[in-house]
Amino acid sequence: RAKSLGRNGFQLFDAELRDEIQTRARLGNELRAAIANDELTLHFQPLYTMPGNRICACEALTRWQHPVQGMIPPDQFIGLAEENGLIHDLGEWVLRAACREAATWPEHLKVAVNVSPIQLRNPRFVDIVESALQQAGLEPARLEIEITENIFVQNSATNRDILQKLGEMGCGIVLDDFGTGYSSLGYLRSFRFQKIKIDRSFVRELPEKGASSIIQAIINLAHGMDIPITAEGVETQDQWAQLNALGCNQVQGFLLGRPQPADSIRQHIQCAAEMV
Numbered sequence: 001r002a003k004s005l006g007r008n009g010f011q012l013f014d015a016e017l018r019d020e021i022q023t024r025a026r027l028g029n030e031l032r033a034a035i036a037n038d039e040l041t042l043h044f045q046p047l048y049t050m051p052g053n054r055i056c057a058c059e060a061l062t063r064w065q066h067p068v069q070g071m072i073p074p075d076q077f078i079g080l081a082e083e084n085g086l087i088h089d090l091g092e093w094v095l096r097a098a099c100r101e102a103a104t105w106p107e108h109l110k111v112a113v114n115v116s117p118i119q120l121r122n123p124r125f126v127d128i129v130e131s132a133l134q135q136a137g138l139e140p141a142r143l144e145i146e147i148t149e150n151i152f153v154q155n156s157a158t159n160r161d162i163l164q165k166l167g168e169m170g171c172g173i174v175l176d177d178f179g180t181g182y183s184s185l186g187y188l189r190s191f192r193f194q195k196i197k198i199d200r201s202f203v204r205e206l207p208e209k210g211a212s213s214i215i216q217a218i219i220n221l222a223h224g225m226d227i228p229i230t231a232e233g234v235e236t237q238d239q240w241a242q243l244n245a246l247g248c249n250q251v252q253g254f255l256l257g258r259p260q261p262a263d264s265i266r267q268h269i270q271c272a273a274e275m276v
């Protein structure tokens with residue numbers, strides 16, 4: 001009895017695993033087609049100066065407009081694209097589309113683009129960034145490349161060289177989701193980031209004392225190295241006030257603006273300009 005249960009259990013697991021693999025393979029094929037057929041779209045979320053509350057940049061966040069499943073969020077396809085190599089084509093599409101869009105904005109506004117560490121393995125990566133900027137007619141200084149901290153886990157010397165080159169071109173290199181993942185303070189010395197973004201998980205826990213001590217420590221550390229700090233995921237007035245008191249330099253979050261389609265962010269930018 002126990003044996004047959006075990007067998008059934010095993011078969012069930014087998015079937016589930018097979019379904020899962022098939023689903024991912026299908027989704028992978030659909031994603032490949034989606035990149036070619038322009039089913040991907042960018043939303044943009046504004047970043048604001050603190051305490052001034054002026055819009056200073058927008059982060060490009062990729063969405064997949066699936067014909068059947070509707071809008072698929074990036075958490076459900078970026079990992080897949082990293083596994084099957086599609087991240088290279090996807091990332092190139094994102095860079096080009098984001099630069100094109102940013103070229104229509106007032107010149108003081110930057111665009112932030114998320115780049116997967118896998119994309120740095122492409123020997124053409126620096127050329128792709130250069131070409132995206134050039135085709136869009138966008139100054140390199142208006143592009144911020146957001147990269148997560150696990151970047152330095154693999155192949156650190158090569159990655160550092162690539163980031164260095166992009167920095168020399170004039171692009172801003174931003175350390176995203178700081179405080180999560182493979183946290184090590186060593187790489188803050190090995191590469192000079194232009195900005196550090198504190199992960200949403202810390203901001204969410206404000207005003208809890210542990211969270212505010214960690215944020216304070218990160219801000220002190222960054223400011224000690226003359227690196228400005230952005231906080232992501234700011235949802236309440238209280239969180240905003242605390243981050244302001246802690247000396248945070250920029251904020252991003254639903255309190256101030258959600259990710260939105262390009263035409264809507266353009267209106268938003270225009271309204272902000274008229275209010276000044």
Ligand code: C2E
Nearest residue numbers: 061062073074075078094114115116233234235253254259
């Ligand atoms: P991220 O780079 O840390 O982007 C911020 C995420 O937090 C976005 O989720 C944004 O919608 C969300 N967010 C912003 N403010 C708030 C808030 O106040 N409350 C809450 N609850 N959430 C907030 P999204 O758009 O789902 O993107 C998730 C992640 O997917 C991004 O995290 C980024 O790591 C990745 N991603 C998105 N687009 C791309 C892309 O084009 N390339 C790559 N490599 N990764 C991307």
Ligand code: MG
Nearest residue numbers: 059114146176
């Ligand atoms: Mg980001």
Ligand code: MG
Nearest residue numbers: 176177197232
């Ligand atoms: Mg982030």
Ligand code: MG
Nearest residue numbers: 177199200232
């Ligand atoms: Mg994050």
